[in-house]
Amino acid sequence: MLKLNVKDEISRLRSVVLGTAQSCGPVPSPEEAYDPKSLEHILAGTYPKESDMVVEMEAFAKVFYKYGVKVYRPEVIENCNQIFSRDIAFVIEDKLIIANILPDREQEVNAILHVLEEVDKQNIIRPPEKVHVEGGDVMPWNDHIFIGTYTAADYPSHITARTNKAAVEFISELFPEKTIKPFELRKSKNAKENALHLDCCFQPLGKGKAILHKNGFLVEEEYGWLVDFFGKENIFEISAEEMYHMFSNVFSISPDVVVSEKNFTRLNNWLREKGFTVEEIPYAEIAKQEGLLRCSTLPLVRD
Template sequence: MNLRINSEFGTLRAVLMHRPGKEIDRLTPYNKEFLLFEDVPYLEALQKEHDTFSNLIKETTGATVYQLRELLIRVLYDQQILVQLMRESLKRAGLSHLAGDILERYSTAECATILTAGLKIHELKKKLPSMNAGELMDSAFAIAPCPNLYFQRDPMALTPGGIIFSSMKMEGRQREANLLRTIFENHPEFKDHVNTLYPINGHDTPPSIEGGDVIILSNEAVAIGNSERTDEKAIYHAAKALLGEGTVKRVYEVHLPKKRQFMHLDTVFTVLDENLVLAYPDAMNAVLQTSLYTLKDAQGDRVNIKREVLKESLLTVLEREIPHLEVLSTGNGNQEYAMREQWFDGANVFAVGPRRVISYNRNIHTNRALRNMGVEVLEIPSSELSRGLGGPRCMTMPLSRARV
């Protein structure tokens, strides 16, 4: 598998997803904000909706749907990797020294669950009755859960030049990125095809960047959102790697307002075809500045790039990169509908082929507008999936698409 993609809409061949599990049941009204959630979903219903989503992808595209848990278990059979991940996960609670004891008492599959769903002190004490947890209460987490893990778009991004492994802004999500990078750098199906663009070798604490801020505009251009989750320095390093690699000629830094509804660039717009974009109109009007990175010169490993502040709207940039551009507004152009459906990620549809998308069924006005434009809309239930405030694109990481 090449692990490079050159568009957002080429027919889907393979995708990575994560079926929500026990980590969701760790959420309570009292810890949800700490765990970066705004609601407490009902797990069984959430799983049914997610199963409907993944089955729809397989049935309508024939694409391979990789499940993160299965890939993780395969990698964890390497004892050295398992020990390393367990120690790192226990570090925050000051319990790294217990990694060996845990590995002796839990199976590989159980360890995979612990690494995604977390582990509480009282659960650990059942296996280690004599353990000393210090000042940690029985209800405390020895390892915190990763309830955002079903949003697979955030921990990494595939580009025409290779993979950007995310450095997550929120400490509570960094383990997600670590898990994804460990899988892809060690799984026999992927490890020989990884070209890492970010983070740069030697950067122990790289600036933050998240996959939802990376969008392929054309064969020659990539846009990266400067958002509340992605820093300017990270964009610079990612742009330098992309331009030095030679597969794209332009990288745009899109300055987003630091607001919840504009968390990532893919909550603002998505590319559905060679000349069609779905966008949240308020965001398009709010983005008034972009910066352009281009290659200055390259000699071997030495790459120099230049940055130009364009002071142009996002719409102007898109019109320049996408000939004969058509922009479809969420909510079918109605401001109230657009605001309502943006809360449930109306612009964050998942393109499984040219003018063929998967969308939440609750975004009825946006879906109607898409169909009026000749887009095939495949709907999925969304009562529980949408509680995490992420859409179908957020939940999927395309690993292979047909080239366009």
């Protein structure tokens, strides 16, 4: 049996589900785009090619193998985008919560049934239908759980609003001993302003550091709370352009090893200055779909 254990974003990773870019289907029509950045690339004719994305994901897998991480992959569903495994489920402590995602993505959950079969059934939780939640909005951080949300009345009209108030309440009930900290995110049809998930504008790192983008947060006090929590001197503040390129969506294998995109020069230099080992890989094609390294992983066990 797989003993799930995820208490934070940085402890030594032992096993993970890494998405797959194989058979991800034709270029979507503009109507099928899930987010403004994908739409931008569909319209510009620069939507990523499957072959390029497969190469990028294999580079990520190689880093995991280098560090002795057990890597699970979804079963390949023909013509289905299965890159972003973080969207479909997430682990907090010893519980795996199946995300209530956009209805036409349900088959992606079926593609990881071989992983779910290794988990004690009591620890697999399917929230009620009214709970909308995706893993990109949920960050366990020791005795806190950070949750990106959007609670305005126009929630149903935003395809980019993925985690609702009911989700915050549900997770609070599931983990009564944790401090739940919700953050209202900025939703926009403009890809340079849209924070699709919390991990698109915030990421805690080892050594007490964090990556933040102020404009991703709708409420300045909530952004300020994070600045106070980590300490201004420990924060790498990214620009709107850097958020657009997904600078905050890196992935920690351990407190001092971070996987990052090779073009993130300013960030990668800062990380090295702060004593991190930075594993650089190409991921710029996948980034065109408004998701990056954290989005394509579902950590199962961290020490």
